[in-house]
Amino acid sequence: MVADMQSRSSAPRTGRPRSAEADEAILAATRAALVDLGWSGLTLGDVATRAGVAKTTLYRRWAGKNELVVDAVAALFDELELPDRGSLAADIEIVVLQFAAILSRPEAKTALMAVVAESTGDAALRDRIRSSIVDRQKHLVTQGRARAQARGELPVENDPETAARGTDLIFDVIAGAVVHRCLVSSKPVDTDWAGDFTRLLLNGLTGVSPA
Amino acid sequence: MVADMQSRSSAPRTGRPRSAEADEAILAATRAALVDLGWSGLTLGDVATRAGVAKTTLYRRWAGKNELVVDAVAALFDELELPDRGSLAADIEIVVLQFAAILSRPEAKTALMAVVAESTGDAALRDRIRSSIVDRQKHLVTQGRARAQARGELPVENDPETAARGTDLIFDVIAGAVVHRCLVSSKPVDTDWAGDFTRLLLNGLTGVSPA
DNA sequence: CGCTTTCGCTACGGCCCGTAGCGTAACTGT
DNA sequence: ACAGTTACGCTACGGGCCGTAGCGAAAGCG
Structure with missing residues (x-):
């Protein structure tokens, strides 16, 4: 589209x-x-x-x-969704596995990295990637966070600007880690790894709140 | 070389x-x-x-x-080093900023993503990237972790296989997040972001240990 | 039925690829 | 000193893909 x-x-x-x-x-x-x-x-x-x-x-x-x-x-990434699994840990794990499943497809692998590489010298292409692919999936983070806050798993953010910063950070960490694991380390994103990563991120989010 | x-x-x-x-x-x-x-x-x-x-x-x-x-x-990434700043948080932050500084150089940006994209269909190239670039910097993680363990900031790993898994995970998270922030989100890795990220990772590492 | 835009097709100059062939330069062992 | 071996600079070549121009035909609209 x-x-x-x-x-x-x-x-x-x-x-x-x-x-x-x-x-x-x-x-x-x-x-x-x-x-x-x-x-x-x-x-x-x-x-x-x-x-x-x-x-x-x-x-x-x-x-x-x-x-x-x-x-x-871009259409490949619209498959991502976030069914309510009842806990933040389960939500993180399921989205990690879904994302990894998309990245396992050869057309997604080769194309994603290549267009990002090209975009480093082309601002218009960078915007196109963000609007067509990246920003479209950011709602997954806000959605998962809202659910976790409703469950009492995460503290509620008062400042909307702080919340946006947190959303961006979480998105970069999740997407970045999965991509790096898949394409650079080229090791499988199985339930073992997804579990380890989820525990790490969960502890990070629920730990002592930032200054 | x-x-x-x-x-x-x-x-x-x-x-x-x-x-x-x-x-x-x-x-x-x-x-x-x-x-x-x-x-x-x-x-x-x-x-x-x-x-x-x-x-x-x-x-x-x-x-x-x-x-x-x-x-x-490959030579660009050999600039990375880990001076002992006295705390795990400071060590993480400094390596994040260093890595981001390298990624800010246009030759590193465009080349890294492009060769990774090419490597998705070329196992030999994948190995070359890992041995020439990625694995060479993995010692930074083991070094930082050893220091943190000596300071009592992190628990000591008994099983060497578990320790290796943890090293890989931390490496993927740090490198992946920084790369994603720089090249996909194309937002600056300044001390603000590095601080947020460091807090997140630190809480994740020092929180409840994995099962 | 005119007007407009898209479509399929062909053809073109231009750039880069990756290799072959040649004569020359540099270094080694006897 | 001399033959043997390898790297070097240079030129030239067929081949592939690029991105565009130009054409006649097709498909909508008033």
């Missing part, structure tokens, strides 16, 4: 409309190509062929490889 | 030796090119020109862009 710049602002009222099937076919072809060839092996010409679409059509909708792949991969 | 496969095993005893200056010139040129062009813009022909070396010389020593960049960037 949220493919090009044209669908956001006023779409042209006249002329032939863009094919919605083509959009989905292109994104699916991109994911398939990522699985087969990886980020560096992926070429826009190949994606166009797989999608049964002309290469020029592809360039009309996306500025380049980076933007295309961000959109193609 | 540790450039090619030839320097590890028995170097040829006969013939013209490889130029050591060329090695360093190439790696320096690679870092410079990463700053100017980023990962995707870097070409081996350009690196060779910058280094004042023929392109063929480059291909004799490195299999490709991935391996070259890993070696070029």
